[in-house]
Amino acid sequence: MDKSMLGDLDNLPEEDKVRMSTMIDQLQIRDSLRMYNSLVERCFNDCVDSFRRKTLDKQEETCVRRCAEKFLKHSMRVGMRFAELNQGAATQD
Amino acid sequence: MDKSMLGDLDNLPEEDKVRMSTMIDQLQIRDSLRMYNSLVERCFNDCVDSFRRKTLDKQEETCVRRCAEKFLKHSMRVGMRFAELNQGAATQD
Amino acid sequence: MDKSMLGDLDNLPEEDKVRMSTMIDQLQIRDSLRMYNSLVERCFNDCVDSFRRKTLDKQEETCVRRCAEKFLKHSMRVGMRFAELNQGAATQD
């Protein structure tokens, strides 16, 4: 949205930069944990539909593994494309 | 839930009122940005289903515009009705 | 994820324990209110589909009551099973 604000931060003293980087770290930890939760939810929903036993069978386990791996690869690809678009938008200004 | 608490705030000194209004501003900014994100998600889901090209065609663009405009009008109407019900609940006490 | 951290807390002074328990209280309040909101959303979606009148009819009201009661019982059962699994994981270390 507003990229101009990031320029202002260079004027801030050292302690504020520390505070800013702590904030970024905290957001990244929160985001990783949320991603973990939503990945579990998605792969469980897509792969587990029978509740006759209380342990995953081999087929369900394989499905969950592939689902998680596929999602992570997808997420990395989206990340690359997203970064390109963000850069393009930044250099357009 | 608990409306009585809002009465207590009148007793608070000036600096606390400032703090409260800052808190409200922050929540509103967060809410606007979330609304923006969920509006994009909704209109993308409802309007874009073909991925043979990497740019929106005219029909998709029209659909997204109408979707966003319709949602905003809907949201304003819900806001008015919601305010009426909130007022009714408040005067009932 | 990382249970070791909870051990460190015993070394913290009294004021930090107070701060920690305040944090837990705040998270529980937030969680209760979110649960309330998502329960309303779920039972409304499952039980209300006709918009010819502006008040709930008897059948819709019964459906909402049962939905909410059933969800609460479900949630308690999940809580018990979840606690057992958490304990099992803790004693495994």
Next chain:
Amino acid sequence: MAAKPPSTMEKEQIFGMAEKEMEYRVELFNKLTHTCFNKCVEKRYKESELNMGENSCIDRCVSKYWQVTNLVGQLLGSGQQPM
């Protein structure tokens, strides 16, 4: 009720509660808005205006959602008190 000014601890709790309360209202409004859009609004988007049928559906949907909120609130509250 009392004129006595609140202590620092009480103040923090009032602010914390007020923040959670506002977050709750914002979330209620957002869920209500999305739910009633799903229930009432035609998704082919042939036009950008809400038609008469959609408008009256929205009004009734908000009213019914509000009633469900109160009903569920009573059920949740009655846990502490005798039914």
Next chain:
Amino acid sequence: MAAKPPSTMEKEQIFGMAEKEMEYRVELFNKLTHTCFNKCVEKRYKESELNMGENSCIDRCVSKYWQVTNLVGQLLGSGQQPM
């Protein structure tokens, strides 16, 4: 392990981590609850009790969800370590 008291910075990080960790657990519990309700509970709501079939489905669903959580956790963790 060490008896040395943590510094202010370390304390802030411990509190931040503990908060994120608790948020994570709450979210896990909520997602698990909603997912197993969707998978196991009959939605016509003919009664307000859970029947025997629903109860055993819920127990197994929680158990399997827990296993999926561990399995995905291993996959995510193995990025740093050799498989």
Next chain:
Amino acid sequence: MAAKPPSTMEKEQIFGMAEKEMEYRVELFNKLTHTCFNKCVEKRYKESELNMGENSCIDRCVSKYWQVTNLVGQLLGSGQQPM
């Protein structure tokens, strides 16, 4: 632009805005990721690799999602200015 250092109040507002802005970007990225996974990826999970068709679908999906974000942003922004 100006060399004058920001006041405490201004600083708090800058930090608050920066935090909301980052949360917004994270949420945008997450919604985009989940939406394009739903639109492009085959859910039977016969293998753990993305095939060519999925990959090109993902690239186009990201590109179109970005355009929708800009389009909706223009519509929301135009509320304050004359259309």
